Every structure is written in C-alpha cells, then in structure tokens.
Amino acid sequence: MSEGRPACECIICRDYGDRGRLGNFQLRTIVHISQYGWSMVLVPPVGDGPGWAYTVGLWHSLRSPELAMFGGDVYEMEEILNALGRQAGREGPPADGERRDDVVRGRPAAFRGVDPGWHERAFHGAMAFYRGRPLPFLQVVWPDENGLYPWQPGTELPFRRSQPWLWLSPRQHPEGVWTHRLTAPA
Template structure:
C-alpha cells in the first residue's frame, strides 16, 4: 500500500470524457482553482435555513483537506475560508482537533473532520468536482461570546444548533435545519 494521500481524481486532473458538457459552476470552479489554487462556494441562506460556504481546490492544489463553515454570514465565512486557504498554501493547513486563533472575525476557530455521509447534501459542488474520490473535509467552527464551542457544556441550545455537528453521522445528529437538507 503506497504512503501519502490518494491521487486527485478531480475534473482538472482527469478527462472523464464530458468536458464539453460541464456546467457553468464547474467551469468557473476550474478557472478559480487554476488561477488562485482554490475556490469558495457560497450557499446563501434561504427559507430552508442558514447559509454555508466551503472550499474546492485545496486538495487538488495542496493535498490538504477542504474546509467548510456553516450558519454565519456567507461573506464573513468566505473571508475566513480564504484566510485558511492562504495559510494552507503557505504550508500551515488546519488539522482535526486543532484550535487556531484569529480566524473568524478575529476570534478562534476549531476544526472537526466531516463525516462523508454529509457530502452529497451539503458539499455537492465538491463531490461533482472531485468525482470518484471526494477529499477529506474539515468543518471550521467558531465559539460563542464566552469562548465556548457548540459542543462544550455551558452553551445555549440556539447556539448549539447554529452550526451542524458534521463529525457525527447524520443518524446521530439531532433533527433540525441541517438534517432536513439530507
């Protein structure tokens, strides 16, 4: 068994025979990744729930996990993901279980690995881009005003539900706005 990360199976690295039929989303994503190394996808809030944002291309360009944030202002999340993308490109990618200061509006962020069973519902653009081998994703989480993350004792229920707990399987997650997207 070879050491190191698996090869990239994205639409930039492999011709799947359908490049002339790719939609505008994938074409724009390919251009962003070719120019900048990654792209950030924004999912604006709607009647079904809060917005979220995630990267595509960090795995392709740097072989580091893609990143996703949920429940905040999509433009602030984009800014945080771009900051983390630049840090990753400089050789300082976040890691599972890490806490990093100055990421979300000058506040810290925590990182948890996303269970792949959430990918299709919440990270579908990355699934389409990477095709056969979706890369690892880390969820970027932020604390409340008291410095507590959603899973920590002492947080109130609305805050605990404001960000999904994607390190859990969908069946372990409490029902709500995030599980309705499955």
C-alpha cells in the first residue's frame, strides 16, 4: 500500500484462500481490471424500468469512487463511465456534489454519493469483488433537455423514474421514482 492510500480489500489484493472458488464473473472482472484498470457491469432494462451500468475496480486501481449511471442506453453509459474513469486517472476522481460539463451528450452531469443501503441491492458485482467491504460509490446524474436534474421541479415523471435518487437511503427514497427491481444480477 502506498503512503496515504487507503487499503484495498478486494479479491486481487487479499487472498483469503478462496481464489480457487471464484466464479466466471469474478475471474472476468480480475482480467478486465488487470488489463484496463476497471471493469463494467451492464444491467439491461426490464419492463418499464431503467437499465444501469457501473464500474468495478476504480477504487482498486485509482482509489477513485466507483461510478454508476441509470436510465440511458447501457452501451452509451458504458462509454461515458469509461471516459470518466480515464479522466479520473488523468485529473483525479470526481467528488460528491461536483458537476462537470459535457459529460452526457454534450450536457453536464452531477455526481452524488450513493447511500450504502443501495450497494448490495444495485451493485452486487462490485460488492462481491470488494468482499462486501464498504467503498465509495458516486451516481452520475444528468439533466433533461431543459437543463433540469431529476430532483428539480418541472422534470417529467418518466425522466425522474429513469434515474433513481440513490444518494437518499432506501427508506427515504421517494415513492414511484424508481419502480425497477432493486437487485442487480451478479
């Protein structure tokens, strides 16, 4: 561990004698992180719920918060998160409450810290990689075509539903904002 860098307890950094029992998802994740610095999990939309994408390995490689996006095309979100990961490596990671310009289709994005109550529900792959240890996660949230973020008055209900408010605890989450399933496949 480098001076001043928090410890990483992931399946790469700590061997608890279980590496021989890792599944295909975890093995693929290790290969991607070894090659690229992080991996991606894409969760396609089901029914009228949004799909989402999130990183696994930014914390391991850069000590950057893992990033997640909801409500867009999963492959477009993958491209955006990869660009943000490269940017974190060059310029430093985004911070909770920060806004950056020209992130999503020429629009800005806001970064909001994800409440830990959502980690296992929405980011099971990351939690398995980090052995269930707490880690920082930021949600990348973008505004509608009028420049309004989902929490601002005047946004359409379908737009608000496409981006859950994971900076709030599951108990505080507004009813009807995210009607999608709460558990992502591993």
